[in-house]
Amino acid sequence: MADVTPIRIKRLSKSFDGRKVLDDISLEVTSGENLVVFGRSGTGKSVLLKCAVGLMKPDKGEVFLLGENIFNISTKKLNGIRKRIGFLFQSAALYDSMTVRENLAFPLVRNFRFSEKEINEKVVRALEMVNLAEAIDKMPAELSGGMKKRVGLARGIITQPEIMFYDEPTTGLDPLTSKEISVLIRDLQTELNMTSIVVTHDLICAEIIADRAIFLKDAKVKYEGTIQELVRSDDPFLKNFFSHEILNA
Amino acid sequence: MQIPKAITKKRLSFSEKVYNFFVTMSGLTVFTWEFFKQSFFPPFDIAEIKKHMAELGVKTLPIVSMTGFIIGLVMALQSQPVFERLGASDYLPGIVAVSVVRELAPVITALIFAGRVSSGIGAELGSMRVTEQIDAMEVSAVNPFKFLVVTRVIATTLVLPLLTIYVIFLALAGSYLAVILAQNMSYQYYQTAVIDAIHFGDLLPGILKTFVFGYIVGIVGAYKGFTAEGGTEGVGRASTTAVVLSSLLILLFDTILVKLSLLIWPT
Numbered sequence: 321m322a323d324v325t326p327i328r329i330k331r332l333s334k335s336f337d338g339r340k341v342l343d344d345i346s347l348e349v350t351s352g353e354n355l356v357v358f359g360r361s362g363t364g365k366s367v368l369l370k371c372a373v374g375l376m377k378p379d380k381g382e383v384f385l386l387g388e389n390i391f392n393i394s395t396k397k398l399n400g401i402r403k404r405i406g407f408l409f410q411s412a413a414l415y416d417s418m419t420v421r422e423n424l425a426f427p428l429v430r431n432f433r434f435s436e437k438e439i440n441e442k443v444v445r446a447l448e449m450v451n452l453a454e455a456i457d458k459m460p461a462e463l464s465g466g467m468k469k470r471v472g473l474a475r476g477i478i479t480q481p482e483i484m485f486y487d488e489p490t491t492g493l494d495p496l497t498s499k500e501i502s503v504l505i506r507d508l509q510t511e512l513n514m515t516s517i518v519v520t521h522d523l524i525c526a527e528i529i530a531d532r533a534i535f536l537k538d539a540k541v542k543y544e545g546t547i548q549e550l551v552r553s554d555d556p557f558l559k560n561f562f563s564h565e566i567l568n569a
Numbered sequence: 570m571q572i573p574k575a576i577t578k579k580r581l582s583f584s585e586k587v588y589n590f591f592v593t594m595s596g597l598t599v600f601t602w603e604f605f606k607q608s609f610f611p612p613f614d615i616a617e618i619k620k621h622m623a624e625l626g627v628k629t630l631p632i633v634s635m636t637g638f639i640i641g642l643v644m645a646l647q648s649q650p651v652f653e654r655l656g657a658s659d660y661l662p663g664i665v666a667v668s669v670v671r672e673l674a675p676v677i678t679a680l681i682f683a684g685r686v687s688s689g690i691g692a693e694l695g696s697m698r699v700t701e702q703i704d705a706m707e708v709s710a711v712n713p714f715k716f717l718v719v720t721r722v723i724a725t726t727l728v729l730p731l732l733t734i735y736v737i738f739l740a741l742a743g744s745y746l747a748v749i750l751a752q753n754m755s756y757q758y759y760q761t762a763v764i765d766a767i768h769f770g771d772l773l774p775g776i777l778k779t780f781v782f783g784y785i786v787g788i789v790g791a792y793k794g795f796t797a798e799g800g801t802e803g804v805g806r807a808s809t810t811a812v813v814l815s816s817l818l819i820l821l822f823d824t825i826l827v828k829l830s831l832l833i834w835p836t
């Protein structure tokens with residue numbers, strides 16, 4: 321099974337209280353590819369990511385991660401798959417009763433057999449990657465929003481997952497840090513051949529990391545292509561969207 | 570694990586409230602089933618359980634100590650004149666001891682424990698739920714039910730009986746204080762009177778039922794927190810409804826268990 325497509329989403333639909341948020345969405349991300357997802361606020365980008373990892377159950381449709389239909393396998397098998405994926409929440413979702421160190425060590429301690437020394441090294445290395453080595457013994461409550469985001473990112477990648485889902489990895493970061501994080505995501509892709517879906521509004525970030533981009537609108541994948549194609553598109557909606565993005569950036 | 574979902578909106582009609590009541594009951598049943606299924610299989614988070622037990626102890630010891638001492642003191646003070654009028658002062662220590670051991674210490678300790686701990690667990694897990702920390706655990710292949718719920722419920726189930734035994738001793742001390750304030754009784758006499766009065770059939774069911782109460786406090790708090798939704802307001806709701814529900818269930822199960830224990834150990 322060497323050539324299996326890491327992420328395959330088939331005809332996914334999800335509504336809340338009768339309102340369709342995702343309508344018959346299908347997409348594939350090939351091995352080592354970075355897919356960027358654009359969309360106005362509230363269009364269902366986070367919902368898409370949560371359905372993709374099984375945190376939310378879609379009303380219809382299937383999701384295949386690393387070849388397995390995640391809504392159709394045992395919990396044990398699902399956890400086996402989940403050990404090989406990473407997820408950065410839009411809210412970072414750090415465990416607020418644990419220090420930064422414990423947050424990062426948590427998936428390692430729970431799921432893998434590493435010595436204490438190895439865990440410590442990995443934690444320090446992951447924090448260095450996101451430029452937060454000094455925050456190691458802080459509590460989440462003592463961190464700024466952008467710092468939380470970066471700790472969340474470090475926690476997501478510490479297990480060196482094969483697939484990574486990023487929900488707005490650079491929102492709330494200053495332009496320079498934002499660029500560094502984008503480069504980090506790109507490097508992870510090239511060095512570890514990570515496959516990922518990145519939700520972002522940040523065009524600079526998207527330009528650095530995207531192999532391909534899609535645009536969600538009205539619960540559908542409305543546009544698809546490279547960043548250049550989307551930005552240069554003559555479609556009035558896209559023109560409007562990206563001109564604002566550029567002004568803001 | 571399939572947890573039935575309650576109807577969440579501001580104003581509920583009567584039939585919707587009844588529906589939600591059954592949702593809660595079946596939710597608690599699912600949680601109980603899941604708890605017993607998961608607590609017998611490794612990994613056992615002994616360290617986590619110990620941590621929770623220590624926290625629970627520290628959290629409840631001061632209030633429980635005060636209450637324990639005062640239950641005994643007040644019970645004896647109140648009964649003193651009545652017993653004297655009946656010319657039965659010598660029986661006072663024994664009667665107080667029996668009521669403390671059989672009913673007062675277990676139930677009052679459990680109710681205080683519910684107020685302090687069920688709300689705490691509800692709020693803690695509730696805020697972990699609404700800030701997506703539970704989702705984060707799940708997606709990193711850690712079983713949040715096992716890590717968060719099972720450990721806490723085991724801790725409450727083990728801590729409450731210990732607290733109750735402690736409260737019994739304090740209450741007996743309180744009642745001794747009341748007795749020597751009112752009449753001349755040696756400690757020796759008091760001790761013998763108490764020990765003679767308390768039978769095995771008093772002590773055992775009194776302590777055994779606190780395991781059930783401790784379990785109720787843990788599982789109700791955990792259920793309410795785990796299923797919380799709707800932001801900060803939902804966390805508040807989880808915390809308060811946990812106290813109300815666990816207190817009611819404690820009283821309900823007290824009635825059932827007392828009836829049962831009288832069948833098993835007739836006095």
Ligand SMILES: Nc1ncnc2c1ncn2[C@@H]1O[C@H](COP(=O)(O)OP(=O)(O)OP(=O)(O)O)[C@@H](O)[C@H]1O
Binds near residue numbers: 341360363365410
């Ligand atoms: N648990 C939920 N219950 C009810 N509705 C929900 C729930 N989660 C999301 N929604 C609805 O689904 C829609 C999409 O939400 P989502 O969080 O995916 O937006 P988004 O595209 O990520 O927006 P943003 O860019 O602001 O993060 C929203 O309109 C929201 O109201």
Ligand SMILES: [Mg+2]
Binds near residue numbers: 365366367410487
């Ligand atoms: Mg979002």
